[in-house]
Amino acid sequence: MQNVFAPHDHANCTHSALTTVERACAERGLRLTPIRKRTLEILLEGHHALGAYDVLQKLSDDGLADKPPMAYRALNFLVEHGFAHRVERLNAYIACTHPDADHTPALWICLDCHKVAETVQAAELGQRLGQEGGFSINTLTIEAEGSCQQCRDESSND
Amino acid sequence: MQNVFAPHDHANCTHSALTTVERACAERGLRLTPIRKRTLEILLEGHHALGAYDVLQKLSDDGLADKPPMAYRALNFLVEHGFAHRVERLNAYIACTHPDADHTPALWICLDCHKVAETVQAAELGQRLGQEGGFSINTLTIEAEGSCQQCRDESSND
DNA sequence: CTATAAATGTTATGTTATAACATATCAATA
DNA sequence: TATTGATATGTTATAACATAACATTTATAG
Numbered sequence: 001m002q003n004v005f006a007p008h009d010h011a012n013c014t015h016s017a018l019t020t021v022e023r024a025c026a027e028r029g030l031r032l033t034p035i036r037k038r039t040l041e042i043l044l045e046g047h048h049a050l051g052a053y054d055v056l057q058k059l060s061d062d063g064l065a066d067k068p069p070m071a072y073r074a075l076n077f078l079v080e081h082g083f084a085h086r087v088e089r090l091n092a093y094i095a096c097t098h099p100d101a102d103h104t105p106a107l108w109i110c111l112d113c114h115k116v117a118e119t120v121q122a123a124e125l126g127q128r129l130g131q132e133g134g135f136s137i138n139t140l141t142i143e144a145e146g147s148c149q150q151c152r153d154e155s156s157n158d
Numbered sequence: 159m160q161n162v163f164a165p166h167d168h169a170n171c172t173h174s175a176l177t178t179v180e181r182a183c184a185e186r187g188l189r190l191t192p193i194r195k196r197t198l199e200i201l202l203e204g205h206h207a208l209g210a211y212d213v214l215q216k217l218s219d220d221g222l223a224d225k226p227p228m229a230y231r232a233l234n235f236l237v238e239h240g241f242a243h244r245v246e247r248l249n250a251y252i253a254c255t256h257p258d259a260d261h262t263p264a265l266w267i268c269l270d271c272h273k274v275a276e277t278v279q280a281a282e283l284g285q286r287l288g289q290e291g292g293f294s295i296n297t298l299t300i301e302a303e304g305s306c307q308q309c310r311d312e313s314s315n316d
Numbered sequence: 317c318t319a320t321a322a323a324t325g326t327t328a329t330g331t332t333a334t335a336a337c338a339t340a341t342c343a344a345t346a
Numbered sequence: 347t348a349t350t351g352a353t354a355t356g357t358t359a360t361a362a363c364a365t366a367a368c369a370t371t372t373a374t375a376g
Contacts, residue, residue, distance in 0.1 A: 088246040108293050134307030135266050143299040149292030
């Protein structure tokens with residue numbers, strides 16, 4: 001697990017994700033317009049999931065967008081191309097931390113610090129589960145809510 | 159996979175689930191009030207997920223409830239006690255087909271026939287995934303969207 | 317330059333969910 | 347059996363999330 005729960009060089013997170021996405025867009029002929037790029041940057045500001053209206057507020061602060069469809073379109077663009085993920089349990093969004101990999105992520109939602117981590121090893125697992133019943137998987141959602149190591153360590157120090 | 163996608167004796171599905179839930183409530187001192195029981199029956203009418211407002215409409219037809227909180231309370235009761243599941247991807251609910259088992263279900267959503275199936279073998283799997291990063295799982299959501307065997311068989315006969 | 321596709325701007329509304337508080341019912345026990 | 351505390355229901359109001367539909371603008375290929 002690329003551990004977003006633990007202290008880390010977040011500027012590097014942000015920068016490398018942005019660079020990777022920019023390259024991917026160039027390669028794939030996708031347009032990372034100002035609204036889309038700023039939306040990604042907003043999600044990259046932290047590892048907390050943001051709701052569409054949270055993102056909209058920030059876009060509005062920047063004068064880039066001020067109506068719900070604008071935020072949803074940018075978020076949907078990012079999600080469709082794997083640059084962000086929708087967290088179903090939270091009706092919210094996070095930037096992808098593996099934007100280079102074609103993946104079905106598992107999302108780990110800490111109920112204490114509210115950060116959301118992502119791992120990529122879950123895809124083949126779902127495929128395997130589905131095969132049993134002859135189910136052909138189109139998209140797979142795996143989300144866990146619980147507590148991260150860091151928060152458990154801290155609370156045991158009380 | 160208890161195959162809800164294939165033709166089956168649905169009256170038996172309904173009856174056995176209801177009986178199991180009634181017994182569980184008796185054993186555990188839970189009150190299966192008219193609204194709650196009717197809500198479960200409504201969900202048991204088919205294997206399609208129903209939104210809270212769909213359920214509310216039916217409760218209203220029966221004169222049992224006519225305000226959103228009433229439907230949400232009944233649904234939340236059923237979900238809390240494992241008698242129904244919320245389908246996050248659909249913002250909707252299904253009756254549990256294994257109400258006797260303490261389980262984390264995986265849900266299989268067919269995009270063609272729109273039925274939703276449930277399997278129980280997924281719990282330890284999530285625990286295993288989470289252990290890797292020291293994450294302690296409280297609740298786990300596993301949902302697949304795709305196509306069931308039956309729908310694929312039918313469409314290949316065209 | 318122009319045609320076409322893609323993206324953005326805008327209005328309006330649909331859908332899902334809960335906070336907050338009042339009232340009623342149940343179930344244990346004084 | 348009256349009291350009481352807990353649980354459930356009734357009600358109002360609104361919060362939170364999301365999209366349909368259509369107009370306008372911008373990018374890009376021919």
